[in-house]
Amino acid sequence: MTEATQRKAQGELRLVELERRYDDFVAVNGIELDVPPGSFFALLGPSGCGKTTTLRMIAGLEEPSGGRIFLGTEDITNTRAHQRRVNTVFQSYALFPHLNILDNVGFGLRQLKVADWKTKAMQALELVKLADRAKQKPRQLSGGMQQRVALARAIVNEPEVLLLDEPLGALDLKLRREMQIELKRIQQEVGITFIHVTHDQEEAMTMADTVAVMRAGNIEQLGAPAELYDKPATAFVANFLGQSNLLPIEVTSITGERATVSSHGTSLVVEAAAIPSEAPDGLRLGIRPEKLRLVEATDTTWTNKLSGEVSDASFTGVSTTYLVRMPWGQELTVTQPNDGTARAELGDQVTIAWDPHHAFMIGVD
């Protein structure tokens, strides 16, 4: 991998006020982003929020309606796609139907005049476990295989920046995990900057250094995975990254590190530091389902407790998820690991509890 070392990310990727409109529809609304060289950056967001559009602008395939793109110190906004050391795994694969798999994967290498492109392409195909399909045409492969070819075709070039648009979406869990590990390994070994769009939150969480959550063309929150998960800044992020139970609250008193709030008449304890200073109105308390415990009603080790009736229970391998209906009608989701502890039944009256430092607070959006 001699070229690779010369080729590895030299500078950070910087998007400045990047904007893209289709007629009067704003797909990407002036986003600002700094992606340090060699980092693994995950882009999350709901369907249609502008992830693909953003990647395409970085790749040079879509002309921004406004804003600039920098790679290192260089302004690449007007650089053409083929001159950017950026490769993309396309959401729609975009494999060349007239070329066989090997030629598809070797396409970029041949453009770069890499002498032993065949060996390298075969290596990449082995990586995605498709070496035996090298001579077939894309249409002879299954959906997941095509996706892997698209992946191989992009990574084999070891560009400065690799854009991955749901590169593992069509793979089964097992293969996906293996590919994740491979991707991470390549990223660390070669030092490529990865920008990874995924709908698999676990993927984003485990793989990325930084996660950005997009919403309707804007970046809603950006940070380390655990930070985003534990302290989401908005209800959107809280609900987008995993599930959250949100309780409307009013702060009743703050004493030192602790604060007392009330929700639907129940008094709850929270960490004072978690109360956002700027938005004191319409405050909501958030708590992840897996941070909720089903406890005995009499258990006094928990400061925060609520009681309700189990209105649904579903078994999902690792854990069981309950819906617990509160007296005021709201249903809270509770996830209990199937670790051998007793399971609740539909209709049971249960008490749920949580530790104050697991709760987060958000204002109205």
Next chain:
Amino acid sequence: MTEATQRKAQGELRLVELERRYDDFVAVNGIELDVPPGSFFALLGPSGCGKTTTLRMIAGLEEPSGGRIFLGTEDITNTRAHQRRVNTVFQSYALFPHLNILDNVGFGLRQLKVADWKTKAMQALELVKLADRAKQKPRQLSGGMQQRVALARAIVNEPEVLLLDEPLGALDLKLRREMQIELKRIQQEVGITFIHVTHDQEEAMTMADTVAVMRAGNIEQLGAPAELYDKPATAFVANFLGQSNLLPIEVTSITGERATVSSHGTSLVVEAAAIPSEAPDGLRLGIRPEKLRLVEATDTTWTNKLSGEVSDASFTGVSTTYLVRMPWGQELTVTQPNDGTARAELGDQVTIAWDPHHAFMIGVD
């Protein structure tokens, strides 16, 4: 939904020795399958195992090389696609590029001469949250949106059998969960038979009545989700559906309900009933990572305990996953819920334990 009631699944879908070859490559290798009417059937399997091919044969889009397909008492093997009351959500979407979204969704209804096709199509679009895009063309939508259109286009017809080929793969988790609920609701309300290909195991587990695991053109195991999960019949299924730790064992003694086995010199207790009768050689004991607990070395409440060193720990929102290296080099995966219990650190010496009834046993494949 008047037509719907007439249209709902009348008979079971039966595949008999269904086979499909491409030249000398066998994509589907004589599978046998009975899908009762109105059931939710999930088809799982690794990339390229023949799922799409199977669905295409059921839909009538691919001619079987051998075998027959029955719907109720009727042999539909030679019935043409448009005469089968079967609809498909295509893995590649296959939206009509020349029609707008509404016309795409209304296509089937208009074929069926449904008078108020527009209303129904709009309802389906509302279901997938794309009502505001009705007048746009497919290429103006994002990947996830296109997938939702494909979904709406199929379900709006309320066919006897609905074939879903990874219909939610391009959607973010939140939307995916919502769509899952909608799909399940429709399936139960209208009584359609669903055959659902998915790579999301949780999806398969929570939604399906029956799950079939395919492997290289064959059906490896078939059963209720919990059954497959808890008692996988083969190592392949065990590893494909979630992770498993497999320990080679030898049965040392059987006393009543309990049996004693030994693995790498450690004596372990298992349920005697779990030992497969037919394959006593090369037995392996399987245990899911989330069924393993990190316990105090001194804890005597657990009968089965192993000790090792934490070689990796990764935080994944709901839980933390540890790799624990056994003295004989094998690494076991342990998933601990982040329920506030103490976390182990890299390099820690830990003891893992499990309840005998959580273990399953498989022979060699």
Next chain:
Amino acid sequence: MALVVPVGRASRKRPARKRGTFTPLLLLAPAMLWLTIFFVIPTFSLASQSLQTGDIDNGFTLTWHFQTYADALSRYWPQFLRSLVFAGSATLITLLVGYPLAWFIAHRSGPFKTMLLVLVIAPFFTNFLIRTLAWITILTDNGPVTGFFRATGLINVLRWLGLVGNDTLLYSPFAVIAGLAYNFLPFMVLPLYTSLERMDMRLLDAAGDLYANGWQTFWKVIWPLSLPGVVSGTLLTFIPAAGDFINSKLLGNTQTTMIGQVIDAQFLRVLDYPMAAALSFILMATIIVMVGLYVRAAGTEELV
């Protein structure tokens, strides 16, 4: 015979049902019936005519006189060769100018697409003779076009290439080839447009992303994917151009006679029907063989 033309991915994934085997026959029936009755049958009588001897006063009789073919070849091989060279050059030119135009219409013309397509055909709405006469007006010795060629010295290049005899453009191989290219351009543009129009633009993105510049993207992606259009366009241009005689007659000189002119003269003026028939057969056979080789070389069968 390798006269197979691109078969899409259709072939494999399409369910070929029992009844399906009749579908192509039913679809083909009208056109093939038409061709058989009105083309194959006359062709047989033409074949017999090529082996007859006689004249119009005494009638023609079938004498299996194969010598006519030998005579035809030995006497008129230069015209044959010239026809192929002229038609080939014209086809090349139409391809070179037609391709950008087809691309422009298919992808860059916005709402004017249909309009431009009709405009491509528009010359046919004025008669071919009027059109060719208009070309004569344009290429006239003292006109601006000739002036331009003279001023830029291009005329010397053409003369060096043997495409013009002196310092005029008219009545030269150049004029004939230009005329052929002009007249058959729509035959190239329309099929090209047809196959370029449905090109998946995402593939171009992918090529650009993989370091292919515009030119490389063209050669490695656009061109191979447009081959079905290129093949049919070149066929529709080359085949009729090889048999054309209007252009060489009106725009050429005594050194540019093409085989179409010879056949025309033998048939209409000399009234040597066997010779005319034999020449036609040789022309048809030559073209068919060349087309066969060409289609095989283009390998469109293997595409997509």
Next chain:
Amino acid sequence: GSPGKAPTSSAGASKTPLSAPDLSDTEKVVNWSNWQAYMDVAGGKHPTLDAFAKATGIKVKYNEDYNDNDEFFAKVRPLLESGKDTGRDVWCSTDWMVARLIRLGYVQPLDKANIPNATNLADSLTNVEFDPGRSFSLPWQSGFAGIGFNPKSTGGKTVTTMDQLLHDPALKGKVTLLTEMRDSVGLVLIEQGVSLATVTADQFAAAIQVIADAKNAGQIKGFTGNDYTKPLASGDTAACVAWTGDVVQLRLDNPSLGFTLPDKGFTLWSDNFVIPAMAQHKKNAEKLINYYYDPAVMAQVEAYVNYVAPVKGTKEALTKSDPTMANNDLIFPSDATLARAQVFRGLTAEEETSFTRQFQALVTG
């Protein structure tokens, strides 16, 4: 002849023309095929034709579909050969074509009783070698072939002889001859002092050689049909063999154009009325011919077409309305001019084939 006579497969077997029962008395129509723009026009109508219809009640279906002698012959020959009606009652063929038609028995003798005006036929045209006594044909229009030149391109020179045309270096590469063999070769023969009435095969071959030499020397740029006019007018052609009627027309636009009738003589041609075999309205056709042999009528035609009228008294009739035209020597040639005009003799079948072959070898070589 009898209409029921079986068509013979070999042409020429029947030298007596077939005739059909004459429907003239019941159907008051006559079908006339003629050359384009060979008839007076006013206000989109043909006044003389209308007048004829008014006077006789016979409607003339006037078709301008006689574009070329050879093409027309090729079109009607199969019909005539198989003894079928051509759908035409009369048409106008050039002298040599008339000779061929008579030879092949494809035209019927004229019934002069129906054409009393035939006596108005110009004296020079009464006794032609190919139709002694004019029993099959009567001229419609005549003209001369001479030498046309454009002083702009000849460098101001006039071209007076065929010798100059074929050898003057000033004209090199800017000369065209006509594809009409009898005019092109005829002029050369006359130049060589050969009488066209007695031309022998050797003399013909010698003339062909002269032209071939000129062609090979690059003097002749092409052989043309009527399309010689445009290049002559624009100067792309410096000098050429040309027909009188055309030159008269061209000179209206471009008075500087020169036209020479060589001193040694020139060719005279006529397009002649003939009535084809199996014509349905022979008598009506003869009435039509008779009508146009009225000098007053012919004068009307002549004012428009500008050829040489074959009808005595036309000049006098025209003098009243258009004296300039009446004094044009090319339209109403003086007796002195006419004395120099020659008509190519009728050829035997063998001669015709041989001569044509030689000439066409020159044209298409």
Next chain:
Amino acid sequence: MRWLRKNLIVIIGLLVMAYILIPNIVVVVFSFNKPAGHYNYEWSQFSLDAWLDPCGAPGMCDALGLSLWIGIASATISTIMGTMAAFALGRYRFIGRSFTNLLVFFPMATPEVVMGASLLTLFISMGLESGQTTILIAHILFTVSFVITTVKARVASLDPALEQAAADLYATPAQTFWKVTFPLVAPGIGAGALLAFALSFDDYIVTNFNAGATTLTFPMFVWGASQRGTPVQINVIGTVMFLGAVAIVGIAQAIGARRRKVDA
């Protein structure tokens, strides 16, 4: 520079378009000429005479009408037949497919004189009288190959998944064709139909052989007229046809655009 690169193809496209249309411009210009004689070659003086009397050349408008009708009829029929055949050839594999392909090329490779003459002989032996029918038959014969070849290129590159999706959504083969295949292949069919019309409308040689005594087509008229000088009206017709086509397309698009707007 950037602008140039992006629009280079547009510039080249427009230049080629100009190349195609230059002769038409000459034709248009000369439609306003008032030649002193019959020949409309030299610019003499501006005049609207021909425009005010477009049918002033006797028989020309009839010939034009005939040519238009034959062009439309033969283009329609050969487009239908050709499209069907193109589907068969572009999509199915069957015995004799190569031979059929060959048969399609043959008529294009046949010199027109020969084709015209042999057809005439055939018609005579069939007892068919020369006229509109024979012209129509001949035109269909030589245009159908062009349609087949043009449409086939498009059919070959059609994505079968879309047709399968239609079949899956209860569309019978016929409905699939009309609702999915046809719209997607339409540009090819349209191009084929345009070619067929153009070929038919402009053919002289084959037509001349097979035209009856009273069926004079526009090219026959023009060819004949050129023997004695071309009336200015021919240029007027050329211009009108040219502008007419542009106008029809323009109007159709304007209506389409308005309908879309109303719909939306």
